[in-house]
Amino acid sequence: MKKDLSTEEKIKEAARKIFQQKGYAGARTRDIAEEAGINLALLNYYYRSKEKLFELVMHESLFELFSAIKFMFNEPSSNLSEKIDSTVNTYFDILLKNPNLPLFILGEIQANPDQLKEKIGLSDTFVFDTVLYKQLQDQLKAAGMMHLNPAHLVINMLSMTIFPFVAKPLLIKLTHLDEEAFKQFVEERRKLVPYWLKLMLQLPV
Amino acid sequence: MKKDLSTEEKIKEAARKIFQQKGYAGARTRDIAEEAGINLALLNYYYRSKEKLFELVMHESLFELFSAIKFMFNEPSSNLSEKIDSTVNTYFDILLKNPNLPLFILGEIQANPDQLKEKIGLSDTFVFDTVLYKQLQDQLKAAGMMHLNPAHLVINMLSMTIFPFVAKPLLIKLTHLDEEAFKQFVEERRKLVPYWLKLMLQLPV
DNA sequence: CCCCAAATTAATCATTTGATTAAATAATTT
DNA sequence: AAATTATTTAATCAAATGATTAATTTGGGG
Numbered sequence: 001m002k003k004d005l006s007t008e009e010k011i012k013e014a015a016r017k018i019f020q021q022k023g024y025a026g027a028r029t030r031d032i033a034e035e036a037g038i039n040l041a042l043l044n045y046y047y048r049s050k051e052k053l054f055e056l057v058m059h060e061s062l063f064e065l066f067s068a069i070k071f072m073f074n075e076p077s078s079n080l081s082e083k084i085d086s087t088v089n090t091y092f093d094i095l096l097k098n099p100n101l102p103l104f105i106l107g108e109i110q111a112n113p114d115q116l117k118e119k120i121g122l123s124d125t126f127v128f129d130t131v132l133y134k135q136l137q138d139q140l141k142a143a144g145m146m147h148l149n150p151a152h153l154v155i156n157m158l159s160m161t162i163f164p165f166v167a168k169p170l171l172i173k174l175t176h177l178d179e180e181a182f183k184q185f186v187e188e189r190r191k192l193v194p195y196w197l198k199l200m201l202q203l204p205v
Numbered sequence: 206m207k208k209d210l211s212t213e214e215k216i217k218e219a220a221r222k223i224f225q226q227k228g229y230a231g232a233r234t235r236d237i238a239e240e241a242g243i244n245l246a247l248l249n250y251y252y253r254s255k256e257k258l259f260e261l262v263m264h265e266s267l268f269e270l271f272s273a274i275k276f277m278f279n280e281p282s283s284n285l286s287e288k289i290d291s292t293v294n295t296y297f298d299i300l301l302k303n304p305n306l307p308l309f310i311l312g313e314i315q316a317n318p319d320q321l322k323e324k325i326g327l328s329d330t331f332v333f334d335t336v337l338y339k340q341l342q343d344q345l346k347a348a349g350m351m352h353l354n355p356a357h358l359v360i361n362m363l364s365m366t367i368f369p370f371v372a373k374p375l376l377i378k379l380t381h382l383d384e385e386a387f388k389q390f391v392e393e394r395r396k397l398v399p400y401w402l403k404l405m406l407q408l409p410v
Numbered sequence: 411c412c413c414c415a416a417a418t419t420a421a422t423c424a425t426t427t428g429a430t431t432a433a434a435t436a437a438t439t440t
Numbered sequence: 441a442a443a444t445t446a447t448t449t450a451a452t453c454a455a456a457t458g459a460t461t462a463a464t465t466t467g468g469g470g
Binding site: 233234235245246248249253254255256 | 429431
Binding site for chain 1: 229309311314332357371379393
């Protein structure tokens with residue numbers, strides 16, 4: 001454990017790790033306390049309850065996963081090709097640092113879809129009202145594919161980037177990769193995923 | 206609840222539903238009993254324990270998700286283009302019937318990676334020792350991309366097919382889709398995903 | 411040094427939850 | 441129909457787990 005963090009921080013970091021690994025239901029407050037190297041009562045002293053602590057971790061996780069993308073999707077000065085590059089690259093950076101993040105968020109939403117509407121304040125206009133979306137529409141039109149829903153391309157970008165992390169343990173097992181080879185595999189995709197996306201969009205590569 | 210199933214079957218079906226929705230840790234045996242419309246004790250009468258019941262459901266889930274793909278990856282008489290079509294199509298069929306399946310399996314593996322090695326008997330050679338893999342290698346060589354790891358293409362196929370289901374609640378929320386529109390969106394991908402894959406492989410489309 | 415508030419601990423509580431038991435009912439066999 | 445076996449139920453147990461409490465320690469201000 002990192003020792004130069006305050007007790008409060010240590011608990012939150014431990015909670016993040018355990019929650020992201022085991023999910024809300026599978027995480028025991030005793031696990032979190034042990035991971036943080038503190039007495040169980042301190043968890044409630046600082047954060048009131050498991051649920052409150054979870055909400056905090058979940059909000060920060062959502063922010064971690066979505067704030068960067070939201071920003072890049074709306075970067076006004078970059079063109080479509082540049083947005084693809086920067087989004088994919090930034091996402092790989094985020095995921096390499098936090099490989100369990102997507103499965104954690106998606107799993108909790110599946111386990112408790114209500115909280116998506118209540119607690120999680122994700123604006124509905126996240127995808128539609130973005131510069132990227134408009135640029136996708138324009139490019140599809142320019143390339144004679146105006147019938148194609150731009151959402152497909154957004155999904156393709158996210159899926160090809162995120163999926164290797166979501167399926168990481170399976171992927172490692174099924175392709176005999178070790179941790180290092182997995183990183184290498186992901187690094188290859190940094191260039192490949194944008195290349196494939198531009199192929200789909202008939203953009204120059 | 207379906208009423209013409211045996212008690213034993215009713216319990217298993219309820220368990221499948223609840224486990225896939227909430228995960229092992231989040232599923233309470235009382236939830237399963239209620240969903241099945243039976244007394245709690247019957248669950249243990251027929252299946253001994255929550256864990257035993259879970260193992261059964263997990264094995265059947267894995268079979269559901271992997272048996273078809275394993276078969277199609279090794280179909281000797283079809284060429285690469287046909288394999289892409291049949292794999293994507295079959296997968297969409299499976300996922301439309303069982304949208305929670307992938308996230309369930311991936312989530313449980315993340316929560317408890319050990320069971321991947323112990324309980325889940327997934328052969329290591331699942332990806333490498335397949336006809337599809339060989340055909341991918343050949344095509345990549347023929348198209349002057351022999352440096353490209355064929356695993357990338359397998360991942361792309363699976364990710365573009367599976368990811369919409371893994372992210373379904375989020376996707377529905379962020380793109381204002383209803384259940385019906387989601388199905389429509391997925392149907393569009395039946396043709397699109399194979400098209401994109403062939404583009405990547407420089408196969409005639 | 412003393413005081414007081416913040417931080418920490420050990421012990422305990424109350425609820426949830428997986429599992430069992432013993433009795434009751436239904437189905438099958440003889 | 442009687443006996444036996446299989447199924448189902450209500451009640452209960454025991455362990456796990458989130459949370460609290462009361463006492464103790466620590467650290468800073470006067």
